[in-house]
Amino acid sequence: MYVEVKESFDTKYSTWIIAYCADTDSFFVTNERHFFWQYEKEFLSEKDAIEYFENHVNEFIEKHNEIAKTIGGVRISDNVFLEDTMHMYSRRC
Numbered sequence: 001m002y003v004e005v006k007e008s009f010d011t012k013y014s015t016w017i018i019a020y021c022a023d024t025d026s027f028f029v030t031n032e033r034h035f036f037w038q039y040e041k042e043f044l045s046e047k048d049a050i051e052y053f054e055n056h057v058n059e060f061i062e063k064h065n066e067i068a069k070t071i072g073g074v075r076i077s078d079n080v081f082l083e084d085t086m087h088m089y090s091r092r093c
Helices: 046-055 057-071
Strands: 017-021 026-030 079-082 087-090
Touching: 017 046, 017 057, 026 046, 046 057, 046 079, 057 079, 057 087
Parallel strands: 026 079
Antiparallel strands: 017 026, 079 087
8 A cells, every 4th residue: 555655754753663675675773754664663762673673583584574475576584684783683482
């Protein structure tokens, strides 16, 4: 679904989100909005969002693979990359 955005794309918010970029096949944390995919939960700080990602890696791997199946061109994987830490995270037991 497409939604018309009625604000500048570089608007900064007081909260942070986790978003996904299909071009780089990676997740990132930002205080901006309107990305290809963004997690519905908002965080009070960049640090809080990174910690959440690190503690819920399996959830983001599942989301990554769901996106991969939908858009094609992105491989299904048991790993995800977070731009902010420049780290590849693997599925946890």
